Amino acid sequence: DADVTQTPRNRITKTGKRIMLECSQTKGHDRMYWYRQDPGLGLRLIYYSFDVKDINKGEISDGYSVSRQAQAKFSLSLESAIPNQTALYFCATSASGSEAFFGQGTRLTVV
Amino acid sequence: AQSVAQPEDQVNVAEGNPLTVKCTYSVSGNPYLFWYVQYPNRGLQFLLKYITGDNLVKGSYGFEAEFNKSQTSFHLKKPSALVSDSALYFCAVRSWSTDKLIFGTGTRLQVFP
Numbered sequence: 001d002a003d004v005t006q007t008p009r010n011r012i013t014k015t016g017k018r019i020m021l022e023c024s025q026t027k028g029h030d031r032m033y034w035y036r037q038d039p040g041l042g043l044r045l046i047y048y049s050f051d052v053k054d055i056n057k058g059e060i061s062d063g064y065s066v067s068r069q070a071q072a073k074f075s076l077s078l079e080s081a082i083p084n085q086t087a088l089y090f091c092a093t094s095a096s097g098s099e100a101f102f103g104q105g106t107r108l109t110v111v
Numbered sequence: 112a113q114s115v116a117q118p119e120d121q122v123n124v125a126e127g128n129p130l131t132v133k134c135t136y137s138v139s140g141n142p143y144l145f146w147y148v149q150y151p152n153r154g155l156q157f158l159l160k161y162i163t164g165d166n167l168v169k170g171s172y173g174f175e176a177e178f179n180k181s182q183t184s185f186h187l188k189k190p191s192a193l194v195s196d197s198a199l200y201f202c203a204v205r206s207w208s209t210d211k212l213i214f215g216t217g218t219r220l221q222v223f224p
Contacts, residue, residue, distance in 0.1 A: 004154075033212060040120070042201060042216035043155075050210070058211075090154060092212075097143055097162065097205065100212055102154040 003027050006091050006103035013081050013110055021076045021106050023091030029101075031094045032074040034058075034066060036087040037105075043090065049074055081110040113138045115204050115215035123221045124192045132187040132218045134202030143205040144185040146176055148198045149217075155201065161185060172196070192222045 004025045013019050025032065030051050035043040035058075045058030047066040055068060063085060065077045078085055086109050094100040114137045124130045136142055143162050147155040159170025166178045176187045185202060202215045 031210065035214070040216065042117075043214040045211065045213060048211060056211075059213075092155075094212065096210055097207065099145055099157045099160050100155075100203075101157070102147075104154045 002104065003101050004091055004093055004103040006089075006106050008106060009104065010107045011109070013108070015082055015110055017081050019078045019081055019108070021089055021091075021108070023074045023076070023103060024072050025074075025091075025093040025101070026072065027093050027095075027101055028071075029093040029095050030071060031096065031100075032068065033092040033094075033100065034064075034074070034076045035090045035092065036060070036085075037090060038087050046076065046089075078108075078110075081108075083110045086110045113204060113206050113209070113211060113213050115202050115213055117200075117202055117215035117218045119218050120216075121219045121221060123223065125223050126194050127191050130189050130192045130196070130220065130222070132200050132202075132220060134185045134187065134215060135183050136185060136202070136204040137183065138204050138206045139208060141207045143207065144176075144178060145203040145205070145212075146170065146174070146185075146187050147201045147203065147214075149201065150198050158187070158200075192220075194222050194224055196220060197222045 033048045034046040049068045089106045091103045092100040146158040161178045
């Protein structure tokens, strides 16, 4: 089983719809991250969390929200999806100061 | 502000030749530095890291990277490139104070037979 699992792997949704991307990890790490990847822009940090009660905005948090339901679960929501949120989304987890482990990604298309 | 720059969108190299993928960073305090590789339709795989100690760090698949504090650089190197090394490479920096992990824009490495 993968250390970091993202669901769904692919999703097509309509403009204005609410959508949630889920992430769970079995590494036992306290830190979890959400990134989006766009061609030529690399990975940009959306939100990050150091524990259940510590959630921080990243570089591009507008239009997104997150929930840390447990140490192992970190979900990303798009309250009202728009086409420029079409991207590849990655969840990651790490221990303090150490390398991050990534999920396989969720390819989201907003039409 | 914390940032990472990968100045080359693409690096082309012939198989068997040495390769270098460049990375410079900006961060307050001591940096934690990382390299990741991404193959098509896959997630990111960790290659190597610099936390402290020797400036030359060795990682997976024969890759190594040299930390240069004065130049704020962490270039990825390999003595002899393989066609199978062709992929997208990302440099990342973590600040010791915020522990926020920031990535560069990526460099596509193309190794030709």
